[in-house]
Amino acid sequence: xxxxxxxxxxxxxxxxxxxxxxxxxxxxxxxxxxxxxxxxxxxxxxxxxxxxxxxxxxxxxxxxxxxxxxxxxxxxxxxxxxxxxxxxxxxxxxxxxxxxxxxxxxxxxxxxxxxxxxxxxxxxxxxxxxxxxxxxxxxxxxxxxxxxxxxxxxxxxxxxxxxxxxxxxxxxxxxxxxxxxxxxxxxxxxxxxxxxxxxxxxxxxxxxxxxxxxxxxxxxxxxxxxxxxxxxxxxxxxxxxxxxxxxxxxxxxxxxxxxxxxxxxxxxxxxxxxxxxxxxxxxxxxxxxxxxxxxxxxxxxxxxxxxxxxxxxxxxxxxxxxxxxxxxxxxxxxxxxxxxxx
Amino acid sequence: xxxxxxxxxxxxxxxxxxxxxxxxxxxxxxxxxxxxxxxxxxxxxxxxxxxxxxxxxxxxxxxxxxxxxxxxxxxxxxxxxxxxxxxxxxxxxxxxxxxxxxxxxxxxxxxxxxxxxxxxxxxxxxxxxxxxxxxxxxxxxxxxxxxxxxxxxxxxxxxxxxxxxxxxxxxxxxxxxxxxxxxxxxxxxxxxxxxxxxxxxxxxxxxxxxxxxxxxxxxxxxxxxxxxxxxxxxxxxxxxxxxxxxxxxxxxxxxxxxxxxxxxxxxxxxxxxxxxxxxxxxxxxxxxxxxxxxxxxxxxxxxxxxxxxxxxxxxxxxxxxxxxxxxxxxxxxxxxxxxxxxxxxxxxxxxxxxxxxxxxxxxxxxxxxxxxxxxxxxxxxxxxxxxxxxxxxxxxxxxxxxxxxx
Numbered sequence: 214x215x216x217x218x219x220x221x222x223x224x225x226x227x228x229x230x231x232x233x234x235x236x237x238x239x240x241x242x243x244x245x246x247x248x249x250x251x252x253x254x255x256x257x258x259x260x261x262x263x264x265x266x267x268x269x270x271x272x273x274x275x276x277x278x279x280x281x282x283x284x285x286x287x288x289x290x291x292x293x294x295x296x297x298x299x300x301x302x303x304x305x306x307x308x309x310x311x312x313x314x315x316x317x318x319x320x321x322x323x324x325x326x327x328x329x330x331x332x333x334x335x336x337x338x339x340x341x342x343x344x345x346x347x348x349x350x351x352x353x354x355x356x357x358x359x360x361x362x363x364x365x366x367x368x369x370x371x372x373x374x375x376x377x378x379x380x381x382x383x384x385x386x387x388x389x390x391x392x393x394x395x396x397x398x399x400x401x402x403x404x405x406x407x408x409x410x411x412x413x414x415x416x417x418x419x420x421x422x423x424x425x426x427x428x429x430x431x432x433x434x435x436x437x438x439x440x441x442x443x444x445x446x447x448x449x450x451x452x453x454x455x456x457x458x459x460x461x462x463x464x465x466x467x468x469x470x471x472x473x474x475x476x477x478x479x480x481x482x483x484x485x486x487x488x489x490x491x492x493x494x495x496x497x498x499x500x501x502x503x504x505x506x507x508x509x510x511x512x513x514x515x516x517x518x519x520x521x522x523x524x525x526x527x528x529x530x531x532x533x534x535x536x537x538x539x540x541x542x543x544x545x546x547x548x549x550x551x552x553x554x555x
Numbered sequence: 556x557x558x559x560x561x562x563x564x565x566x567x568x569x570x571x572x573x574x575x576x577x578x579x580x581x582x583x584x585x586x587x588x589x590x591x592x593x594x595x596x597x598x599x600x601x602x603x604x605x606x607x608x609x610x611x612x613x614x615x616x617x618x619x620x621x622x623x624x625x626x627x628x629x630x631x632x633x634x635x636x637x638x639x640x641x642x643x644x645x646x647x648x649x650x651x652x653x654x655x656x657x658x659x660x661x662x663x664x665x666x667x668x669x670x671x672x673x674x675x676x677x678x679x680x681x682x683x684x685x686x687x688x689x690x691x692x693x694x695x696x697x698x699x700x701x702x703x704x705x706x707x708x709x710x711x712x713x714x715x716x717x718x719x720x721x722x723x724x725x726x727x728x729x730x731x732x733x734x735x736x737x738x739x740x741x742x743x744x745x746x747x748x749x750x751x752x753x754x755x756x757x758x759x760x761x762x763x764x765x766x767x768x769x770x771x772x773x774x775x776x777x778x779x780x781x782x783x784x785x786x787x788x789x790x791x792x793x794x795x796x797x798x799x800x801x802x803x804x805x806x807x808x809x810x811x812x813x814x815x816x817x818x819x820x821x822x823x824x825x826x827x828x829x830x831x832x833x834x835x836x837x838x839x840x841x842x843x844x845x846x847x848x849x850x851x852x853x854x855x856x857x858x859x860x861x862x863x864x865x866x867x868x869x870x871x872x873x874x875x876x877x878x879x880x881x882x883x884x885x886x887x888x889x890x891x892x893x894x895x896x897x898x899x900x901x902x903x904x905x906x907x908x909x910x911x912x913x914x915x916x917x918x919x920x921x922x923x924x925x926x927x928x929x930x931x932x933x934x935x936x937x938x939x940x941x942x943x944x945x946x947x948x949x950x951x952x953x954x955x956x957x958x959x960x961x
Binding site: 248249250251252254255257258259260261262263264268269270271273276277287289293296297298304324326387391392407408409410412413414415497498499500501502504512515518519520521523524 | 618619622639640641643644646647649668669670671672673674675681684724732733734737782783784785786787846848889906911912914915916917918920921923924928931932935937938942946949950952953954956957958959960
């Protein structure tokens with residue numbers, strides 16, 4: 214396609230992307246550099262059905278004056294990014310100087326909310342993405358090999374986890390692993406430990422969420438791989454069969470190279486999706502044991518009665534940067550291939 | 556079926572029997588939490604709507620909607636049913652209007668004690684009180700010869716005895732779900748130990764001390780006597796546990812007693828379920844519980860005509876003797892003419908024992924949020940009480956700095 218045609222073709226999409234994705238990101242970025250004005254409080258008498266006390270309230274007259282003068286808030290620079298609830302620069306320096314062994318240092322750092330969430334998010338990505346790719350590929354291969362007659366219903370069954378709303382899917386599993394649920398009670402019997410709970414142990418909660426993630430995301434990989442498998446040319450495969458190549462050799466040397474671009478695509482999308490893991494944490498009520506970056510943003514925006522816009526914006530920006538870093542190797546590779554192809 | 560029919564007939568009859576309040580114009584839109592007493596309250600106010608437009612949103616997610624919806628101009632809702640804690644963000648952002656003029660003009664039946672005044676201005680009108688208190692299974696305690704516990708130390712001893720008897724594995728329950736619920740349990744227990752959350756006259760945190768450690772240790776002891784999934788259990792979940800007969804002692808909201816003691820579920824358990832006041836802790840004389848009121852507030856960013864119509868409708872319910880007589884089971888009403896029934900014991904005992912109200916401070920929401928996530932690891936046995944409290948204070952300080960409180 215000539216560049217000019219491409220430009221006009223892409224223009225409407227591009228404008229919509231700038232309007233609905235670009236500008237909000239910029240606005241979030243600006244927001245993350247601001248904090249609330251210093252609160253002006255005053256002592257007043259408060260009375261309710263249980264009696265009267267003297268305590269403080271926010272002085273709205275004074276506050277509205279300051280707000281009108283500077284509606285964005287107090288400029289904070291990277292203050293929100295470096296505070297304890299985010300990158301915790303000062304705390305990490307302090308831990309480094311005070312702790313004696315490296316493991317004690319790691320313990321201290323992973324106790325900080327941002328790093329705790331980052332570690333869970335990365336662990337989730339690291340376990341879920343490769344397993345989703347592998348499982349999706351294996352299912353696609355097996356389904357491609359079964360008789361055409363039963364393929365339809367089988368495919369439907371396989372993509373069911375993706376059709377089920379994430380929250381509903383996680384809730385169903387949540388009830389099953391309850392200490393009185395079918396899985397939970399059986400594991401207790403099996404281990405002979407009446408106090409064993411999948412929900413109270415941090416490790417077991419992580420494992421549950423990761424298994425749920427693989428279950429939920431595999432169908433996506435499967436669908437794409439299955440479609441790609443339909444495009445694999447039959448001639449080279451037949452030739453390989455005549456040459457005596459085993460099934461494994463055929464997959465390794467013919468099928469995989471053919472669908473390689475699709476694998477990259479699925480890996481990219483899965484990584485992006487998994488880095489934003491959120492619903493299973495709510496569905497499993499796992500806030501206590503597992504927090505992800507997306508959950509931190511949610512927590513700042515809705516879980517508190519006071520909304521922390523600056524914190525939420527800073528975490529959002531860092532999530533975007535995190536995804537960019539994760540995707541960088543794949544993107545660079547695609548870019549290089551694109552260049553050589555020209 | 557018959558019950559539904561009777562209710563429907565009653566509603567029909569009710570609407571025609573009440574003369575409406577002759578409201579000619581304006582539109583009414585109410586945001587409220589979702590539990591039976593509030594539904595009754597809003598229904599009662601609807602009888603008085605006259606020709607005004609009437610809408611209501613009952614949602615347990617009301618806290619998440621309130622501030623954004625009331626910040627809009629004009630605001631989505633003309634009224635918000637709030638409580639001690641949820642009125643604070645509305646005050647902080649200056650989103651609700653003083654009600655003095657309306658109270659003078661239309662608030663004839665409202666008692667003075669119902670008015671929430673801040674700096675001399677009426678900001679809300681309360682209509683019911685709430686608290687968390689103890690529920691116990693009379694049959695289980697009697698069988699084992701256990702007296703009704705008055706302190707949390709006795710609750711622990713009783714629960715251990717029940718467990719040792721083999722009757723129940725996890726005899727105690729409270730809403731320990733990580734987040735708001737768990738933090739609320741900390742707040743109760745800390746107040747029971749005589750703690751103050753902030754250094755006097757400032758927003759500096761004050762929980763990393765002996766009282767804080769004692770609070771955490773008591774929470775831990777209780778959690779060990781609870782279902783191991785306690786970190787995922789909210790009020791609804793422990794109610795279900797109770798109704799399945801797995802629990803003999805429980806700390807739960809007074810406002811839940813209505814559904815706990817209704818006709819659904821095992822009649823033997825319902826019959827043996829008894830209410831008592833909240834427990835004290837650590838030799839203190841005030842209960843380890845906080846008093847709450849529920850009341851209505853009016854949005855500032857809404858035309859005066861809407862505010863007037865809304866106030867008249869809600870004031871009709873907030874001074875309705877028939878409502879409090881008919882729904883005496885659903886709540887401890889603060890409205891004139893309420894005769895406390897057996898389900899009100901918890902709140903009345905709490906007031907008698909001198910329970911403190913939940914602190915109505917502008918920065919309390921941040922402390923509550925920090926508690927909800929930072930004390931979890933202590934309960935899981937992953938860190939010491941001192942470390943957990945240090946984390947809470949540090950998390951709170953960062954948030955308070957961002958919000959401009961420190």
